[in-house]
Amino acid sequence: MTDHDGYDEGARERLVEEPPKRVDAPIRTPFERDRARVVHAAASRRLAAKTQVVGPQSDDFVRNRLTHSLEVAQVARDLSRALGSQPDIAExxxxxxDLGHPPFGHNGERVLARLGEACGGFEGNAQTLRLITRLEAKTFDASGASVGLNLTRATLDACTKYPWPHGAADGPQGVHADGSPRTAVKFGVYADDRPVFDWLRRGAVGTRQCVEAQVMDLADDVAYSVHDIEDGIVAGRVDLTAxxxxxxxxxxRDWYLPAASDDALDATLSGLRTVGSWPTTPYDGSRRSLGALKxxxxxxxxxxxxxxQHATYAASDGPFVRYAADLVVPEATRLEIAVLKGIAAHYVMRTDDRVALMHRQRELLAELVAVLLDRGxxxxxxxxxxDWHAAVDEPARLRVVIDQVASLTDASAVTWHQRLC
Structure with missing residues (x-):
């Protein structure tokens, strides 16, 4: 890919310059190499045993964080290609x-955010940046410090869903599944990761996402809304006919759109029901029902x-790369995605049995953090x-423990708890 495609040498730059590949190695673009590095990362494999909505051990049909990420990647790649941007970056x-997500999904994120306040909090997206630029071992700089996977600037920028630090985040909104108010905020970088963040954001204006990050963000919402409904239907928790x-x-309103009116949401659901494949009879588990659901x-x-895609083309002639244009999500589409996410949240995540399980999961992680801080x-x-031995103070050691716990899968968190607590 050449500079006239919108990705110049600055977009291809890596934090640590790498020597040319062997002459007999396959010829790949820098962005294709980025993709391979993420695919082969240990953190990617761990996603197979991390909760998406329902725990991965509960059923062999439901999605885990890895299968969800693969589906998000497919949506992002197709949309990116349709817009004429670099599909390897968006994919x-x-x-x-989701590489930075801890055990038990957003529920684990909630407890680590509270326990990590003394070292700057915890946020899954900030943890993703930390992981791919520091914790996942591949490349080291001249001082011997890890720079993680050493991805290109354009790819790292596309991975940054919330391009701002904790102090610049908006206040928390909405409530958790158990009805308690949210207290954690969304942000994309911890204080001690600020140097690499500033490097990858070179050329960005304020907190604007590059268009490839916008594609990733939308693909996540699309996959989340549609596939969580599918899992809920197959699990017998969601019936779209009732x-x-x-x-x-x-x-x-509690979780996604506080200002949405009943009339607007009623009209949105009516519009979704006009989709030709929207079910008119309850799901019965047959192959015909499975096919209809797909x-x-x-x-x-x-x-x-x-x-x-239509709205984005109507708003700009492009090119749809980096900061040359923005993705446009129509209000009707935003409402439709929120309605589907709300259906899944209400019938799956707010059920009494799930709320009780989530409480036990938070207790487990809190006890595990406490014992690791004590044992060192x-x-x-x-x-x-x-990292503990290199830490200079108590907040730095707390961050090490948070990094360790966040790296665990659901099953390994339980095993560690049984062994240590």
């Missing part, structure tokens, strides 16, 4: 977007991405034990 960002609008709209997910993804390096994996 890599999608593959990486939605209770009043209760669901309360969840939509057609629905395909139709909804096509509906959302088609609307965004003897209880940590070698890379984190080394």
């Amino acid at each position: 890599t960002a999608a593959l990486a977007h 939605i209770e609008p009043a209760a669901v709209w309360e969840t939509v 057609n629905l997910t395909s139709d909804l993804i096509g509906r959302f991405c088609g609307a965004v 390096p003897d209880a940590l994996d070698r890379p984190f034990a080394d």
Whole structure:
């Protein structure tokens, strides 16, 4: 790919310059190499055992963080290609977007954010940046410090969903599944990762996402909304023929769109019901029902991405690369995605059995953090034990423990808790 495609040498630059590949090695663009590095990262493999919505051990059909990431990547790649931007960048960002998630998904994120206040908090997207630029071992700088996967500037920028530090984040909004108010904020970089963040954001204006990050962000929302509904239907928790609008709209406002009116949400649901594959009879587990459900997910993804592509082309002539243009999400599409996410949230994530399980998960992680802080390096994996010895104060050691716990899968967090607590 050449500079006239919108990706100049600055976009291809890596934090540590790398020597040319062997002459007999396959010829790949820098962005193709970025994608391969994320695919082969240990953190990517761990996603297979991390919760998406329902725990990965509960059923072999439901999605885990890895299968979700693969589906986000497919949506992001197709939309990026349709817009004429570099599909490897958007796909890599999608593959990486959940690498920083701790055990038990957003529930684990919630407890680590509270426990990590003394060292600057915890946020899954900030942890992703930390992981791919520091914790995932591949490349080291002249001082011997790890620079993680040493991805290109354009790819790292596309991975940055929230391009601002903790102090610049908006206040928390909405409530958790148990009805308690949210207290954590969304941000993309911890204080001690600021140098690499400033390097990758060179050329950006304020907190604007590059268009490849916008594609990744939308693909995440699309996959989340559609596939969580699919999982909920197959699990017997969601019946699209028997939605209770009043209760669901309360969840939509609590979790996603505080200002949405009943009339707007009613009209949005009516519009979704006009999709030809929207079910008219309850799901019964047959192959015909499974096929119909797959057609629905395909139709909804096509509906959302088609609307965004059309609106984006109507708003700009492009090119749709880096900061030359923005993705345009129509208000109707934004509402449709929020309605689907609200249905899944209400019927799956707010159920009494799930709320009780989430409480036990938070207790487990809190106890694990406490015992690791007490035991110190003897209880940590070698890379984190080394980080502990290099830490200069208590907040730095707390960050090491948070890094260790965030790296665990759901199952390994339980195993560590059983062994240490």
